[in-house]
Amino acid sequence: MRVVADRERCEGHGMCEAVAPTLFRVADDGITEPLVDTVADADRQLIALAVDSCPVQALRLQSS
Ligand code: SF4
Numbered sequence: 001m002r003v004v005a006d007r008e009r010c011e012g013h014g015m016c017e018a019v020a021p022t023l024f025r026v027a028d029d030g031i032t033e034p035l036v037d038t039v040a041d042a043d044r045q046l047i048a049l050a051v052d053s054c055p056v057q058a059l060r061l062q063s064s
Contacts, residue, residue, distance in 0.1 A: 001039045002062045003047055005032050009058040016059060020050040
């Protein structure tokens, strides 16, 4: 499973980083950067929370 961030849609609200700081970082340009490519099984619940927390639906999970 991979997490994909839509750079056009992201508005830099930072909810993903607040919910899962080990998995996302809002970069200097105000756009989120996933810190992992493949989501570890142990992080699935956390990443699902982060995806749901994004107010503009810029994050999605994709089968790898
Ligand atoms: S919560 Fe959504 S809009 Fe905010 S930084 Fe994360 S991906 Fe971007």
